[in-house]
Structures are given as C-alpha cells and as structure tokens.
Amino acid sequence: MRELAPTPGQTVGPFFGYALPYAGGSDLVPTSHPGAIRLHGTVYDGAGEPIPDALIEIWQADENGTVPRAPGSRSRDGWTFTGFGRVAVDPVGHYSFTTVRPGPTEAGRAPFFAVTVFARGLLHRLLTRAYLPLDAAVTDPFLSSLPEDRRSTLMARPDEQGLVFDIRLQGDHETVFLSYGDA
C-alpha cells in the first residue's frame, strides 16, 4: 500500500502547562514502592542555560523487562505499573520522575527509558534514550556503534536517589537524539 505522508509536527509552545501535565504524571510508582528510584535531570539550551518551559515524557518496561499493557497512566491507581510518565520542568529546568529501573526486554541489549522532549522553541519533538549504567556483561550493539563522547550523553548516571539524566538540546555535549527511519 502507498505510504501516506505524515502530518508535520509543530512546537508544543509556551501554553501547554494547563493542558498536558496532570496530577501524578511524574510518579510511575509511589515513593514507598520497594524498588522506587528517582530519574531526574535538567534540560539545557545551547547557551548552557536551563530551559524553564520543557515537557518530558518517559516510557519504559517494568523491573522484569515486561512491557506494560494496562491503561491508567493519567489516573493512576497506585498499584498498576503503566510505564508512562509525563512532567513539566520546574522554573530552573529540572524534571523528576519516581519510577523503577526498567529490566532488559531481551538478552544482549542494555535497558533504557524511552524519552521524549518537548519545549517552546523546539519545532518538533525529540526522541532519545536514557540508558541505565551498563552491565559489564552486556555489549549493546547500538551503544557500541556510537563514539564515546556521544554515547556518554545517553547514559544516566547514578546518584543517591537513583539516576540523573540531563538533556542538552544544543552545544558541546548535545544529547544524541534519535530517528527511526521515518521523517
């Protein structure tokens, strides 16, 4: 069948704050969950300044590497892991999720959080991955294909509460953003 041309993206603009974020959006699990960790970081522009009007989404497998198939990300019941989170950054560009570490979905691949970035000034969403610190036993083919200075932008680093993943839209340590063969 002939491919239909995609509808273009447009910027999320400055006024999404009352529409897209929702109560509980950042809490994929309660902080009381035994495996709860914090995934957080700061979104920076090309001048190294934090971006105060970005929106971050994550989508992930559960701790066992199972892909969640249950609804309820917008109305969490506190018990069902739905795998999706959405949060607006704060006035200093910082975002924070409470979640669990995604397990590997298949052998030989490093687990990651799928991450989507939206912001005023960003004309089309950006897709990236926040990888867990690597298990020495795994040689991930995608990560191995990247030069070290680029690969490092995809690696979440551990801190006391969990993982830190900063996002740089532009500049020397610009985050690797992904395309999947589509426009």
Next chain:
Amino acid sequence: MFPPSGSARKSALAERGYGRSVTEKQQPSAPVTDPDSASASQVDINAEIAAIAKGYDPETAPETQPRLDYAPYRSSLLRHPTKALQHADPETIERYTPVFGQRDIGAAEADLTIQAGGEPVGERIVVTGRVLDGEGRPVRHQLVEIWQANAAGRYIHLRDQHPAPIDPNFTGVGRTITDGDGRYTFTTIKPGPYPWKNHHNAWRPAHIHFSLFGTDFTQRLVTQMYFPGDPLFALDPIYQSVLDPVARDRLVATYDHDVTQHEWATGYRWDIVLTGSHPTPTEEN
C-alpha cells in the same frame, strides 16, 4: 474586571520577571534570542522566511517535518540540535506505546463547551477526523489531547498576559479516546488569533494544539491544527517552519458541511497521519 492597559500590565509583568532577557551570556555577534525582545519587524521576518524558502528544493531533498533550525522563530535559535539525528532501530519498548482508556479521561472532556457553569463565548465548532498510520490503518482506542486559546485569542495560562478577556466558561482543554475506526471528535469554540513576542506585531494564526500517540512510541506527535484561508499563514514563522507547501497544508483542517450541524455548530475535518507503518504484536489484542 478588565485587565490594566498594555503599558501598565507590561511594567507589572517586568516586576514579576516576565520579559527578562535570556541573552546576557550571548556573544555580541549572536542573533537576538530573547523570545520577548520583539526587535525585528514583520518585514524582516518575511524576508528571512522568503530567503529560507528560496533555498528549499522539493525535488532533490523533500522535507515533511518542520526545520528544527529555523531562525525566523527566534526561540528555536538555542533550542535546536546542531548534530544530525542518530538513526536507531526501534527496540522492543519503542515498538509499543502507552495504553490509555476511558479511565484516563473524563466523560465530558471531548466537549469543551460544557466544562464550566455556562456557555463559552464564540463560534461553536465541531472538529473531527481520524488518526492513521502511514499505511492508512486507524490508530484505535488511543488518547488525543487538545488545548487552545478562547475566541478572543487568550489562553488560561499565566504566561499569556495580553489584554484580551479570559472566558470564565472556557478552559480550552479537551481529551478523548479514538474509536475503533481511529476517529476523534471534539466540540469546541473557534480560537482567535493572538499576539506573541517573536517580533514586533507578531500574530499567530488561529490554531488548536494536538497531542497524539500511535501504536509505537516513536510515532509520538505534538502539532497544531490551523483553519483554512487564514491570512496570517504567510506571516507566521511557526507555520512556515514546514518548508514544503504540500506538507504545510497537511496542518490545515478542511471545512466540511457534512460535519456542520443544523443550527448548532460549523464543522471541520482534519485527519492526522503518524509516521510510518508499525505493525506491532499488540495488534491481535
């Protein structure tokens, strides 16, 4: 009840930190990046838009998405990646997408005209269409979210402080779940155009923001739907950031008299095509 005059409001906003420069660390030679500086004229912006359009060659390098690096939209200057997107093969998690259902939305959220105590002011419209993948298959039972300005061009958002009235009966936020045919339908009010501070006397064409999920997380899309024949199209750097005129036109809804409802609302149709075709193991569900 009316907001203070423009100048009084501007000084009040300056005290609250609005409109403060973000360019202090810029090199002197760098272009203006303060989104609120409004230093260029519309003529300047038109010339920049025209120069970039002139360099676009749809034959050898067709484009279907906006340029991320699009200087006429000043806020993009420091917010676009300078390195090419890295190709990746989608992995398991990316070949699925979050599941949303009726429990994720409120019962009346597809009708933006009944969310408050009274009727919002403006031109009542119905907007409907289908969410499809690149092979024309419907994206079934998936979340669609919209947000928009009111009939006067004002958003319920602290950052929107231009002197147009807030409508107490209109929040401008809607959600729905597509049906088994991928169809969504919203009842709302036609949004007004509104001024912004990209350049002097900058006005956005009337639009409704849409947020969409596909069957794969890689299909995630946030975009804007415009109305046919808007005189502001040629002047708007966000709309013009899609250089291909055919691709750009995909952002514009069609007036459809079959959607229009007798003595109730005019109707617009807008289908949305997400990138690619992505059969997933969830299809048998």
